[in-house]
Amino acid sequence: MHIVDRRLNPSGKNLANRQRFMRRAKQQIRKAVHESAGSRSIKDADEGGEVVLPAQGVHEPSFRRSSSGGIRDHLLPGNKEYIAGDTIARPPGGGGGSGSEGSPDGEGEDDFRFALSREEFVDLFLEDLELPDLAKRRVVNAEAVVFHRAGYSVSGSPANLALNRTVRNSLSRRIALRRPKAEELQALKDEIEALSDGSDEPRRIALEEELLRKQRRTGLIPYIDPLDVRYKRFEAMPKPVAQAVMFCLMDVSGSMTEHMKDLAKRFYVLLYIFLKRRYKNVDVVFIRHTHQASEVDEDTFFNSPETGGTVVSTALEEMQRVIVERYSPDNWNIYAAQASDGDNTASDNDKTAALLTKVLLPACQYYAYLEVGRDSEHFPPGFIRRDSDLWQTYSTIIRNGAPMAMRKVGHRRDIYPVFRELFAKKNQGAEAHAE
Amino acid sequence: MSSTLIRAERPLFEGADWEFSTIQRCHDEISKIALGEMGLDIYTNQIEVIGTEQMLDAYSSIGMPLFYKHWSFGKHFARNEAMYQAGMQGLAYEIVINSNPCISYIMEENTAMMQTLVIAHAAFGHNHFFKNNYLFQQWTDANGILDYLEFARDYIMSCEERYGEVAVERLLDAAHALMSHAVHKYPRKRTADLRSEEKRERERREHDEKVFNDLWRTVPGKDNAKNNPTAEEQRKAILQLPQENILYFMEKTAPRLAPWQREVLRIVRIIAQYFYPQSQTKVMNEGCATYTHYEIMNRLHAKGLLTDGAMVEFLSSHTNVVFQPEFDDRRYSGLNPYALGFAMMQDIERICKTPTAEDKQWFPHIAGCNDHMNVLRDVWANYRDESFILQYLSPKLVRQFGLFHVMDDSNEPNLRVEAIHDERGYRKIKQALAKQYDISWTSADIQVVDVNLAGDRKLILHHRALNRVLLEEKDARQVLQHLADLWGYDVLMKEVDPGTEAVLKEHAASPRPGIVKVEPAA
Numbered sequence: 001m002h003i004v005d006r007r008l009n010p011s012g013k014n015l016a017n018r019q020r021f022m023r024r025a026k027q028q029i030r031k032a033v034h035e036s037a038g039s040r041s042i043k044d045a046d047e048g049g050e051v052v053l054p055a056q057g058v059h060e061p062s063f064r065r066s067s068s069g070g071i072r073d074h075l076l077p078g079n080k081e082y083i084a085g086d087t088i089a090r091p092p093g094g095g096g097g098s099g100s101e102g103s104p105d106g107e108g109e110d111d112f113r114f115a116l117s118r119e120e121f122v123d124l125f126l127e128d129l130e131l132p133d134l135a136k137r138r139v140v141n142a143e144a145v146v147f148h149r150a151g152y153s154v155s156g157s158p159a160n161l162a163l164n165r166t167v168r169n170s171l172s173r174r175i176a177l178r179r180p181k182a183e184e185l186q187a188l189k190d191e192i193e194a195l196s197d198g199s200d201e202p203r204r205i206a207l208e209e210e211l212l213r214k215q216r217r218t219g220l221i222p223y224i225d226p227l228d229v230r231y232k233r234f235e236a237m238p239k240p241v242a243q244a245v246m247f248c249l250m251d252v253s254g255s256m257t258e259h260m261k262d263l264a265k266r267f268y269v270l271l272y273i274f275l276k277r278r279y280k281n282v283d284v285v286f287i288r289h290t291h292q293a294s295e296v297d298e299d300t301f302f303n304s305p306e307t308g309g310t311v312v313s314t315a316l317e318e319m320q321r322v323i324v325e326r327y328s329p330d331n332w333n334i335y336a337a338q339a340s341d342g343d344n345t346a347s348d349n350d351k352t353a354a355l356l357t358k359v360l361l362p363a364c365q366y367y368a369y370l371e372v373g374r375d376s377e378h379f380p381p382g383f384i385r386r387d388s389d390l391w392q393t394y395s396t397i398i399r400n401g402a403p404m405a406m407r408k409v410g411h412r413r414d415i416y417p418v419f420r421e422l423f424a425k426k427n428q429g430a431e432a433h434a435e
Numbered sequence: 436m437s438s439t440l441i442r443a444e445r446p447l448f449e450g451a452d453w454e455f456s457t458i459q460r461c462h463d464e465i466s467k468i469a470l471g472e473m474g475l476d477i478y479t480n481q482i483e484v485i486g487t488e489q490m491l492d493a494y495s496s497i498g499m500p501l502f503y504k505h506w507s508f509g510k511h512f513a514r515n516e517a518m519y520q521a522g523m524q525g526l527a528y529e530i531v532i533n534s535n536p537c538i539s540y541i542m543e544e545n546t547a548m549m550q551t552l553v554i555a556h557a558a559f560g561h562n563h564f565f566k567n568n569y570l571f572q573q574w575t576d577a578n579g580i581l582d583y584l585e586f587a588r589d590y591i592m593s594c595e596e597r598y599g600e601v602a603v604e605r606l607l608d609a610a611h612a613l614m615s616h617a618v619h620k621y622p623r624k625r626t627a628d629l630r631s632e633e634k635r636e637r638e639r640r641e642h643d644e645k646v647f648n649d650l651w652r653t654v655p656g657k658d659n660a661k662n663n664p665t666a667e668e669q670r671k672a673i674l675q676l677p678q679e680n681i682l683y684f685m686e687k688t689a690p691r692l693a694p695w696q697r698e699v700l701r702i703v704r705i706i707a708q709y710f711y712p713q714s715q716t717k718v719m720n721e722g723c724a725t726y727t728h729y730e731i732m733n734r735l736h737a738k739g740l741l742t743d744g745a746m747v748e749f750l751s752s753h754t755n756v757v758f759q760p761e762f763d764d765r766r767y768s769g770l771n772p773y774a775l776g777f778a779m780m781q782d783i784e785r786i787c788k789t790p791t792a793e794d795k796q797w798f799p800h801i802a803g804c805n806d807h808m809n810v811l812r813d814v815w816a817n818y819r820d821e822s823f824i825l826q827y828l829s830p831k832l833v834r835q836f837g838l839f840h841v842m843d844d845s846n847e848p849n850l851r852v853e854a855i856h857d858e859r860g861y862r863k864i865k866q867a868l869a870k871q872y873d874i875s876w877t878s879a880d881i882q883v884v885d886v887n888l889a890g891d892r893k894l895i896l897h898h899r900a901l902n903r904v905l906l907e908e909k910d911a912r913q914v915l916q917h918l919a920d921l922w923g924y925d926v927l928m929k930e931v932d933p934g935t936e937a938v939l940k941e942h943a944a945s946p947r948p949g950i951v952k953v954e955p956a957a
Contacts, residue, residue: 001462002536003455004483007543014492014512020604021509058510060608061913062615063898063906065879070904072843075868077770078761079839079855087849088841114513115520 021058022120028053033116033124034416053112122273147234156231169228179221180214188214243281244333244365246271247319250301251340253290253310260372264339265302266415267370271337272298274423285322289315291345295322312344312390316355329363336360337368342388349393356394361402368422369394369406446742447735451546458482461551462558468734469559469727473808477562478537478577482554485540490526491515493540497710498530500538501584503591503702505607531557533565533713535577548745552752555731560724567816568719570712573622580709587702594695605949606696609917610682610703616881617682617707620874670887677882677897680704681918684883690892691923691951700921715874718820722776726811729753729777759836778836782829783810793830820872828868830861840867845903879906881928892924899933906930911942919944923951 022029032051082088116124152162188211195204248268252261275282286301287293290308293315319336327334344352361367371391387395391406398404407418447464448457462480469475485493495512496502518524528545532538539557541550565571576583595603610617664672671677678684682704686697713720732749735741741749759774760766783801786794787810790802801810814823833856840853840863854860854867870876880899886892896918898906911928919926923946930940946953 001459001466001480001482003458004481005455006483006485006489006540009489011488013489014495014509016504017495017506017509017512019509020504020506020600021513024506024604025510058506059913060507061612061910061917063613063879063881063914064615064910065877065904066907069845070900071845071902072904073853073867073870074841074843075770075838075864075871076762076841077759077836077838078763079837082839082852082855084852084854084857084860086852088852090843090848090850112510112514114510114517 025053025058028058029116030124033121051114051116053114058112145236145238148237150233150235152230153233154230156233160232160234162230162232165230166224166228169230170224173225173228174221174223177221178217179223180218185211185214185218243283243331244335245283245285245327246275247285247287247322247334247336248272248301249315249319249336249338249340250286250288251290251310251312251315251343252288252306253343254307255310255343256341256372260341263372263409263412263415264370266412267339267372267409267419268302268337270415270419274419283327285319285327287315287318287322289318293318310340310343310345311348312340313348313351313355316352316360320355320359323360323363334364335366335368336364337370339370339372340390341373342371342390344389344393346389349389352390353393353397357397357400357402361397361404364403367402367404369404370418371406371408373408373410445739446745447551447740448547448745449742451548453545453547453550457547458484458550458554461547462554464735464738464740465551465555465559465731468731469555469563472734473727473730474812475559475563475727476566477559478535478566480554480558480562481536481538482558483538483540484543486543487519487526490530490540490542491519493530494526498532499584500532500581501588503588503607504595505611506604507611529553529557531561531565532580533561533571533575533577533709534580537562537565537577546748548741548748549752551735551741551745552728552732552749555728556724559731560727561720563727564716564720564723564815567812568712568716568819569817570715570819574712575709583705587706590702591699594699598695602950603699605920606699607703609921609950610700612914612917613682613685614703614707615878617680617704618711619680619683619708620711667885671885674886674888676886677884679880679882681881681883681896682707685918685921688886688888689922689951690888692921693951696950712819715819715821715872717772718776718779718872719815719818719823720776721772722780723811723815725753725757725773725777726780761837775836778832779823779827780811782832783807783814783827786829791831797829798827821869821874824872825865825869828865830856833861833864838864838868840864876901880933892922894918894922894924894926896926896928898928898930900930900939901933903932903939905940906942908942912944915942915944916947919946920950922946923953 029051032053152165188207192204192207192211195201195207198204248271250261250264250268256264272284275284284298285295286298287295288301288306289310289312290306291311291314292308295318296304315338323329323334356367369390371388391408394404394406398406405422407422409415409418447460462482470477491512493500494515495508502508515524519526526542528542528549530540532540537558539553539562541553541557545553565575565577571577591603591607674684674688682700685692686700686704689697692700732741732746732753736743736746757771757774757777759771760768784807786798786802787804787807790798795802804810814827818826837856839855840860841850842853843850854863856864880901882897882899883894884897885895900906915926915928925946926944928942929938930942931938
């Protein structure tokens with residue numbers, strides 16, 4: 001008998017089958033992911049998890065006898081009261097008295113549920129999304145350096161020894177300097193050996209002299225000379241990197257209800273996952289504002305409460321300051337996403353518009369504005385909603401053809417579709433590539 | 436089991452932990468009992484310890500250690516994984532493969548008692564059954580299966596490289612859909628060799644000489660017209676029609692398949708054939724293994740090799756395995772093959788040792804023979820579920836299970852109880868139950884009946900709808916579509932009543948391009 005411990009065998013033997021299955025059911029899985037993205041909380045969005053597929057799509061058919069009609073025999077255990085000839089009313093469902101007998105291979109027609117890994121889920125979740133116009137590419141410093149082969153050098157580390165080239169040099173040098181070959185020496189030795197019986201003494205002496213000369217020459221001319229040695233040379237080439245910075249602006253003033261803040265947060269969390277996932281070189285700057293604005297870290301941005309009035313331009317000024325200080329538009333692709341309930345101090349609208357059109361929009365690749373509203377279902381019918389101050393202001397700017405988009409969101413379930421709309425791949429040919 | 440408490444003098448293990456030496460020790464002790472005392476005959480054992488993921492892996496590839504790649508296996512894996520993680524389904528303690536050496540996978544999470552149990556169950560019980568049962572001997576090649584699977588995997592992989600994953604996937608989809616009808620149910624005629632031909636010829640001549648009577652010459656001859664087969668009969672004879680092995684027919688006859696496609700069909704067909712005996716011997720196979728492990732565990736305990744604690748753990752697990760819920764129980768999901776098999780094996784032992792008058796009347800050839808192992812070994816070697824139940828289901832068991840036979844005729848308003856566990860019912864119940872395990876009764880009887888290769892090449896199949904039970908329509912249409920894709924021309928399936936030959940229903944399918952080149956319809 002043998003005992004074999006298979007536990008240490010490489011795992012993931014089934015990966016190839018899983019991939020085939022995922023490819024096969026791609027349409028359905030994608031749909032299921034998008035549906036479940038609407039229902040689950042955004043925080044869990046990149047958790048992976050269970051999705052439910054309709055069974056029909058991945059059904060494996062076979063010739064089976066139908067489960068209804070015809071004459072059927074049932075053999076059942078546990079008889080208590082029946083005697084031969086009794087009649088039993090047909091149980092509902094028509095399946096006969098067989099209880100739940102299940103189909104032959106144990107596969108019901110239930111929906112098919114299975115678990116996606118986090119990677120798979122996020123991949124499908126964020127499929128087809130792209131930061132628009134990731135155009136400016138900049139050569140950045142040391143961290144993004146790639147080494148390219150660039151010929152040979154006479155110095156280098158032993159690991160980079162170019163063996164072929166070294167031996168080639170050595171060979172040509174040996175030929176040029178007529179270094180005696182090992183076979184030649186051997187032939188001479190053999191001949192001397194043959195003459196050692198003394199038959200042709202003068203010739204033997206001449207040969208021995210020649211051998212001596214050749215051996216000296218061999219000693220003088222090395223097989224491999226330091227001159228021959230070559231090393232592979234590598235040159236550090238700076239790698240062009242598309243780098244981007246994302247500004248997240250959010251109104252946290254008193255007019256923003258918890259519901260609105262929640263919507264905005266969800267939008268940003270989604271955005272954040274997307275950016276972290278898609279781009280290696282993306283900086284994210286969080287700016288929140290009331291009647292005054294400040295740059296904060298991620299945690300404060302999402303979690304810490306704040307009250308005050310609403311002056312949108314303060315946030316734009318803060319953004320401008322950060323751009324000037326750290327993110328020169330020459331080197332960075334700048335994106336901004338702003339979330340607000342649309343309220344603004346009336347006197348501030350002109351300033352906001354001016355800041356945007358004159359300073360920020362020219363510097364930005366793309367500016368998205370998300371207006372969060374109350375649950376739209378709560379509006380009584382016939383109620384006409386007046387567009388908010390900010391919405392009106394921005395509409396004018398967009399009409400003038402600025403690279404800007406805006407959407408309204410009223411309910412949690414709209415977040416994901418709106419997000420997709422804003423960031424859906426516009427055309428494949430555009431020069432927008434993930435690193 | 437004897438009721439006296441036996442102190443374990445030199446237990447094989449204590450507590451739940453085990454190591455490889457424990458397994459070796461258990462195997463050796465079990466081996467003494469199984470081979471020495473019970474007279475089992477097994478392939479050499481190879482025991483492999485695996486983890487959860489590997490067990491799920493084995494689940495998805497029908498228990499085989501290596502298999503070709505197909506999305507459906509990924510699907511099964513994903514399903515089982517989800518069920519397992521949600522706690523809706525436990526995993527088997529072991530999987531055993533009918534190969535030589537006989538490979539048993541045992542789970543690393545099992546306790547020491549459980550490892551002993553599964554070794555007794557799988558590595559000895561199932562192993563003996565695989566090696567000795569006539570169906571396995573006839574239909575499977577335990578020496579070659581692993582090599583064949585390796586060949587299959589490599590071949591299909593190379594096809595994927597040459598012809599693309601999609602092309603292979605479509606072909607396998609079609610082949611898998613027909614897998615249930617890809618077995619030869621009867622052994623084919625073996626090609627005769629010269630020696631046996633000569634022997635037969637000699638015997639025939641001797642027979643002729645013995646029964647020679649000149650009178651026969653004077654009897655008027657038969658009508659010779661019968662001997663000239665019609666064109667249709669000739670055609671059917673050449674194509675070996677009717678043919679119930681549909682994949683075989685496709686492999687040999689489908690006009691447009693490429694050679695590699697035929698080979699792939701052959702692979703699927705051969706694997707289906709390999710599993711054919713298992714589907715016919717569920718009750719016996721499990722009965723044999725369960726009886727073996729029960730016997731071995733008790734003997735180990737009697738020898739003082741198992742502690743009382745381990746024995747209690749074993750009995751609790753064993754009782755779960757052979758539990759049979761009654762029909763009105765929420766847990767009922769058909770007859771439990773472990774329960775029925777184990778009960779029948781034990782019953783045979785009882786009949787051999789302490790027969791009642793009833794047993795003597797029903798089983799005169801074994802009642803009181805006192806050599807139950809001999810009888811059991813003979814049973815394990817020479818029966819399948821259907822014939823086993825027909826032969827050995829005793830009235831006592833029918834009473835014990837409270838079996839009754841209900842007939843459900845969809846033309847009648849009510850179900851009718853045909854037979855119960857009484858004097859008049861035993862035989863009926865036995866026959867009806869045996870029929871449930873007869874594969875030719877339970878799986879749809881579908882045959883390729885005709886095709887005119889010189890004409891429109893329309894393939895005609897018949898489903899003989901036993902008891903008026905038709906095919907599941909949606910599935911049938913899909914499978915037929917696959918069949919048409921393979922065949923490359925139209926396919927027609929008629930569901931006929933076997934009694935009256937009346938056509939109850941027809942399905943037709945036209946080929947889609949993809950597997951083979953399809954000519955546009957005229």
